[in-house]
Amino acid sequence: MGSSYYDRVKDLVSREGFEAQVDGAVREWGGLLDRDAAAMLVVERLGGRVAEFARIADLQEGMEVSLRASVTSITPIREFSRSDGTKGRVANLELRDETGFCRFVLWDEDVEQVVRGRLAAGATVRALDCFVRRTNFGLEVSRGKFGALLVEAAP
Numbered sequence: 001m002g003s004s005y006y007d008r009v010k011d012l013v014s015r016e017g018f019e020a021q022v023d024g025a026v027r028e029w030g031g032l033l034d035r036d037a038a039a040m041l042v043v044e045r046l047g048g049r050v051a052e053f054a055r056i057a058d059l060q061e062g063m064e065v066s067l068r069a070s071v072t073s074i075t076p077i078r079e080f081s082r083s084d085g086t087k088g089r090v091a092n093l094e095l096r097d098e099t100g101f102c103r104f105v106l107w108d109e110d111v112e113q114v115v116r117g118r119l120a121a122g123a124t125v126r127a128l129d130c131f132v133r134r135t136n137f138g139l140e141v142s143r144g145k146f147g148a149l150l151v152e153a154a155p
Contacts, residue, residue: 005039008048018042032112037148040128044150053126057099059141061134067104067127067141068152069095074121077111095125095141104130105142110149122155 006018013021018039025038033041043049054065075092082088089111093104104127106114113119129147133140143149 005036005043008043009046012046012048021045029118030116032109033148033150036146037128037150040148041150044126044152055099056095056097056102059102059132059139061132061139063132064144065127065130065132065141067095067097067102067125067130069097069102069125069127071119071121071123071125072096072101074114074119077114093119093125095127102132103135103137103140104149105140106149107142110143113149113151118151118154119149120155123151124153126150126152 006015009018021042022035022038025041026033026035029038052066053068054063056067056069059065071093073094077089077091080088080090088108090108091106091111091114093106095102095104106119119125127141127143127147127149129144130141131144133142
């Protein structure tokens with residue numbers, strides 16, 4: 001894990017205390033978060049800043065963004081088979097902030113947050129390191145390879 005996350009809160013907590021909180025966040029999320037995502041969560045909990053959040057009204061195709069928004073609805077989870085024969089799962093969220101709404105796609109391991117009840121309509125989420133593309137349904141946001149979808153406040 002890069003030291004950049006600790007550097008954002010080093011005046012608030014020791015390195016050992018920070019690492020212990022990261023370990024605790026990984027356990028709290030039942031292994032759904034890797035250490036980098038857990039570190040981002042700890043920084044936010046300590047009042048540090050991990051990302052600048054884009055306004056949904058300002059989203060454009062091709063952007064890489066982080067969002068803070070409310071979940072207004074979740075579609076039913078769908079299972080599918082990939083061309084290589086593996087199974088996948090997908091669900092869509094409608095995210096809304098004070099400027100508008102967008103569709104957010106959950107794939108595979110992120111769907112587990114819905115299954116476990118961590119993510120539901122009414123929750124406030126932080127979607128970090130995401131990308132925006134245009135589809136037949138309008139603008140759609142998905143988590144990037146190193147991104148995370150964190151539930152900030154449950155409904």
